[in-house]
Amino acid sequence: xxxxxxxxxxxxxxxxxxxxxxxxxxxxxxxxxxxxxxxxxxxxxxxxxxxxxxxxxxxxxxxxxxxxxxxxxxxxxxxxxxxxxxxxxxxxxxxxxxxxxxxxxxxxxxxxxxxxxxxxxxxxxxxxxxxxxxxxxxxxxxxxxxxxxxxxxxxxxxxxxxxxxxxxxxxxxxxxxxxxxxxxxxxxxxxxxxxxxxxxxxxxxxxxxxxxxxxxxxxxxxxxxxxxxxxxxxxxxxxxxxxxxxxxxxxxxxxxxxxxxxxxxxxxxxxxxxxxxxxxxxxxxxxxxxxxxxxxxxxxxxxxxxxxxxxxxxxxxxxxxxx
Numbered sequence: 001x002x003x004x005x006x007x008x009x010x011x012x013x014x015x016x017x018x019x020x021x022x023x024x025x026x027x028x029x030x031x032x033x034x035x036x037x038x039x040x041x042x043x044x045x046x047x048x049x050x051x052x053x054x055x056x057x058x059x060x061x062x063x064x065x066x067x068x069x070x071x072x073x074x075x076x077x078x079x080x081x082x083x084x085x086x087x088x089x090x091x092x093x094x095x096x097x098x099x100x101x102x103x104x105x106x107x108x109x110x111x112x113x114x115x116x117x118x119x120x121x122x123x124x125x126x127x128x129x130x131x132x133x134x135x136x137x138x139x140x141x142x143x144x145x146x147x148x149x150x151x152x153x154x155x156x157x158x159x160x161x162x163x164x165x166x167x168x169x170x171x172x173x174x175x176x177x178x179x180x181x182x183x184x185x186x187x188x189x190x191x192x193x194x195x196x197x198x199x200x201x202x203x204x205x206x207x208x209x210x211x212x213x214x215x216x217x218x219x220x221x222x223x224x225x226x227x228x229x230x231x232x233x234x235x236x237x238x239x240x241x242x243x244x245x246x247x248x249x250x251x252x253x254x255x256x257x258x259x260x261x262x263x264x265x266x267x268x269x270x271x272x273x274x275x276x277x278x279x280x281x282x283x284x285x286x287x288x289x290x291x292x293x294x295x296x297x298x299x300x301x302x303x304x305x306x307x308x309x310x311x312x313x314x315x316x317x318x319x320x321x322x323x
Contacts, residue, residue, distance in 0.1 A: 066105075
């Protein structure tokens with residue numbers, strides 16, 4: 001028997017073993033023996049991990065979590081979900097789409113207000129970037145954003161869309177957000193904030209996509225450009241200016257549209273950052289923003305960006321965070 005055939009046989013035996021164990025555990029859960037089943041899952045988890053059977057451990061914990069979720073056993077399900085992450089961390093598993101989709105599915109099943117959900121998503125995002133302190137894998141952010149959108153948690157959904165590469169999805173969510181929760185007079189402000197924040201994150205492509213999709217799909221926006229709303233015209237010109245990179249154009253734009261930009265005190269702070277990133281504007285002398293404004297700006301990039309910020313301080317000044 002060749003080595004490859006031997007590996008296939010071994011994998012099939014392990015798979016069969018997991019299926020037999022799962023069958024017994026499922027029977028316990030179906031009988032309502034939740035505590036006993038939960039403890040058995042944990043016992044098997046540590047046994048598999050001690051034997052370096054990482055794939056089997058992950059599969060067993062993932063399926064077990066979904067089983068407990070289906071019986072509304074939130075605490076047990078959340079515990080097994082965290083064990084899935086522990087397998088991924090200790091086995092140094094590569095980030096793959098199917099794993100990210102599994103993590104997003106576990107997230108979607110968790111109670112929306114549970115502290116376990118907050119801990120799970122924070123740990124999952126950290127794993128998805130190799131624990132480097134970055135903001136998380138864009139694909140995972142996209143999947144989380146879609147789940148939160150379905151739950152009508154628009155604010156949290158927007159945050160995750162901003163850290164994905166899905167400008168179109170973000171725009172469609174914002175259209176729904178604006179139509180269901182916003183005032184008609186604010187339809188332009190929903191997309192303006194998103195575009196400015198995408199640009200602060202150096203994501204020019206998503207900024208353009210979110211703007212074009214939002215203005216095309218929103219029922220309260222007449223076809224443009226030019227648009228009825230001056231703020232939308234400013235954003236349109238700004239995106240063109242970013243492509244051109246001419247400081248004089250950027251400066252004139254910001255001066256001419258000050259009445260519109262004064263509608264939100266954060267706009268000019270975002271534009272300061274955009275000026276540094278795309279037009280060569282020197283950073284302010286202060287190394288960082290303070291107080292409430294500093295918290296808002298720092299929330300855009302995430303606390304994990306501190307090392308990168310230090311490296312880019314002379315070039316880019318302190319980063320803006322998206323809240």
